[in-house]
Amino acid sequence: TKDVVILGIETSCDETSAAVLFNGTDLKSHVISSQVKTHQKYGGVVPEIASREHCLHLGEVVGQALREAGIGFSDLSAIAVTYGPGLVGSLLVGVAGAKAMAYAAGIPLIAVNHLEGHIYANFIERQEIVFPMMALLVSGGHTNLILFRGHLDYEVLGGTRDDAAGEALDKIARALGFGYPGGPLIEKAALQGDPCAYELPRAMLEPGSLDFSFSGMKSAALNILNKAKMKKEPVDVNHLAASFQQAAIDVLVRKSIRALDRYEVRTFALAGGVAANSLLRKSMGSELSARNIPLIFPSPVFCTDNGAMIAMAGYFHFLAGDYANWKLNAVPGLNL
Numbered sequence: 266t267k268d269v270v271i272l273g274i275e276t277s278c279d280e281t282s283a284a285v286l287f288n289g290t291d292l293k294s295h296v297i298s299s300q301v302k303t304h305q306k307y308g309g310v311v312p313e314i315a316s317r318e319h320c321l322h323l324g325e326v327v328g329q330a331l332r333e334a335g336i337g338f339s340d341l342s343a344i345a346v347t348y349g350p351g352l353v354g355s356l357l358v359g360v361a362g363a364k365a366m367a368y369a370a371g372i373p374l375i376a377v378n379h380l381e382g383h384i385y386a387n388f389i390e391r392q393e394i395v396f397p398m399m400a401l402l403v404s405g406g407h408t409n410l411i412l413f414r415g416h417l418d419y420e421v422l423g424g425t426r427d428d429a430a431g432e433a434l435d436k437i438a439r440a441l442g443f444g445y446p447g448g449p450l451i452e453k454a455a456l457q458g459d460p461c462a463y464e465l466p467r468a469m470l471e472p473g474s475l476d477f478s479f480s481g482m483k484s485a486a487l488n489i490l491n492k493a494k495m496k497k498e499p500v501d502v503n504h505l506a507a508s509f510q511q512a513a514i515d516v517l518v519r520k521s522i523r524a525l526d527r528y529e530v531r532t533f534a535l536a537g538g539v540a541a542n543s544l545l546r547k548s549m550g551s552e553l554s555a556r557n558i559p560l561i562f563p564s565p566v567f568c569t570d571n572g573a574m575i576a577m578a579g580y581f582h583f584l585a586g587d588y589a590n591w592k593l594n595a596v597p598g599l600n601l
């Protein structure tokens with residue numbers, strides 16, 4: 266039988282990435298060109314600069330991914346590309362590029378939801394995943410609990426009503442003067458801090474709700490900073506980082522348990538950039554082992570934005586015959 270060879274392309278935010286995946290199991294190449302250094306001087310991603318950087322780098326990133334995989338366009342079965350959610354200009358570069366390449370190569374184009382991609386990152390390093398699976402997706406833009414009954418067969422159980430978990434971490438990091446992206450810097454500072462030093466609210470919302478809210482916790486932390494500034498009192502940034510990280514993770518874990526009390530699952534998956542956080546992994550791990558539910562999460566490189574996860578989700582859409590047409594457009598506000 267012929268190999269199924271998928272080229273995955275990701276350009277939704279500030280990483281230009283491409284990967285070649287054979288048969289949904291064998292990642293032959295994976296190239297990530299990060300713009301973090303470019304955006305760092307602005308304290309966050311500048312959308313127009315991001316689009317221009319994708320435009321500059323997409324060709325070479327795809328070329329390198331094919332070269333490292335030892336193949337050419339004619340060996341591909343399909344090209345999978347992120348079409349949303351994300352920054353519209355950034356998405357358009359990937360979508361237009363993927364369309365041109367797929368059209369020229371005479372192969373199908375596959376439209377991948379970036380959020381699905383994050384969850385499918387869990388399949389890159391392990392093939393055997395037992396359904397039903399619950400996923401906690403925690404990225405810079407999203408916080409969702411999702412129930413998977415099978416491949417691409419899922420139901421969203423809850424989402425954030427205001428800030429995403431990663432977004433809140435990034436905002437607090439910026440207020441603490443840590444820089445961008447904030448999550449990893451908060452995690453590092455928290456190692457030197459006491460998570461009980463500051464008391465922050467942990468919003469659980471209505472009884473039974475599987476939605477999230479991080480804005481109260483964020484405002485409380487910002488208030489502590491502002492009050493101290495007004496009184497010209499010092500704030501221990503490590504203590505505040507540790508307290509905020511702990512509060513955010515407490516909510517993520519408690520809500521996950523609330524969902525697990527309601528749905529019986531055989532796997533629990535973490536996904537998205539915040540899934541790289543070791544305290545989150547550890548806290549979820551101990552809760553789940555008490556319940557005999559295996560916890561899975563991708564390696565850090567596959568937690569944050571990458572082309573391999575897009576190739577993986579694209580592979581399952583390819584098997585389902587779910588091809589996009591040449592009118593595919595970017596959908597910046599796409600949901601699960």
Ligand code: KG4
Pocket residue numbers: 278383403404405406407430431432434435446447448449452537538539540541542543568569570
């Ligand atoms: O999934 P992702 O790369 O991009 C989006 O689709 O949003 O997630 C980026 C988010 C950022 O908010 C970043 O601060 C956070 O993931 N993040 C972390 C860690 N690494 C990345 N948050 C906490 N701990 C980390 N180690």
Ligand code: ZN
Pocket residue numbers: 379383404405537538569570
């Ligand atoms: Zn992402």
